[in-house]
Amino acid sequence: MKILNGLTGHVFVLPLESDVNIIATQNNKDEMLSCLIQATNAKRKLKDLKLETNDGEPLELKLSLIYFPYSSTNIEANLNFKAKSEFSIELSDFISQNPEKFLSIETIRNGIHDLKTDSGIYSFERILTTGLNHHVFLELNDFKIESILGMMQIEDDQLTLSEKYVMLYNLELFVHRNELKIVYIDFPVDDETIYWIGCQRNDDTIFLIDNESINADNLINLLPCNFIKLSSVDFKEDYEIESHDIQSVSYLFHDYILNNINQQTEKNIRFLNQFRDKNTTFLLKFNDIKYAEVL
Secondary structure, eight states: OEEEETTTTEEEEOOOOSSEEEEEOTTOHHHHHHHHHHHTOTTTOOTTEEEEOTTSOBOOOOOEEEOOOTTTOOHHHHSBOOTTSHHHHHHHHHHHHOGGGOTHHHHHHHHHHHGGGSHHHHHHHHHHTTTOSSOOOOOOOOOOHHHHHTTOBOOOTTOOHHHHHHHHHHHHHHHTTTSOEEEEEOSOBOHHHHHHHHHHOOTTEEEEEEGGGBOOSOGGGGOSOEEEEOOSSSOEEEEEEOGGGHHHHHHHTSHHHHTTGGGSOHHHHHHHHTTOOTTOEEEEEETTOOOOOOO
């Protein structure tokens, strides 16, 4: 898949041949993600933005993007059920779509209406109308389920930061379960996150894992997957890499290493020199993978 930004003239080649991809964005992250967000938003798609297949043909594709930016997402604000929070909105929808699983809601609704018959309500009405020539009545509108959900909270003392993000992603993956979707991850990726990705792999989900976020010791458990070194130019080269080198490849393509290549061993320098061209997107295929074109 190619994303063409008519405003800058940049072309982002995303060779999504595997359902899981590690991506080194090489200073192209903000623009690439901005384009990807626009490309997956049918209501706000820019006329200067185009999608193409790898062969340059126009690509008409209904695609969702699931992404909670690590740099700007207030994770604690999202892990609650306050009105208009992600959890409150989606649980409210889940309740309305599955009323048979929430029979207590009707009991709560009836209980609230019974409040009008309490003697205390009558006493309160009399307090309000002291000295008036007429009586007022307190009426109850049908309650909003969000007002009840707002009292709920998640006990998260034992959750790591990554696990909190996983909960948000799990929710969105469920909401978009019947859609083709790209899942972009830039929160800290540890070995537990690698295990979670394995649990969520399916034909409708494509993972893009920001290489800078990876802090896992067992990337081998992510296989099969590909590695993308991104550029902003419409040119791509493919390489085959030994699968057991996945940990080393991820390490060597971290920005700090690329900016300090001279501190590396001669072997690592020779390896990195193959991929120094900033005008080429490199697709590194770990060579015991069975490939299937996804996009």
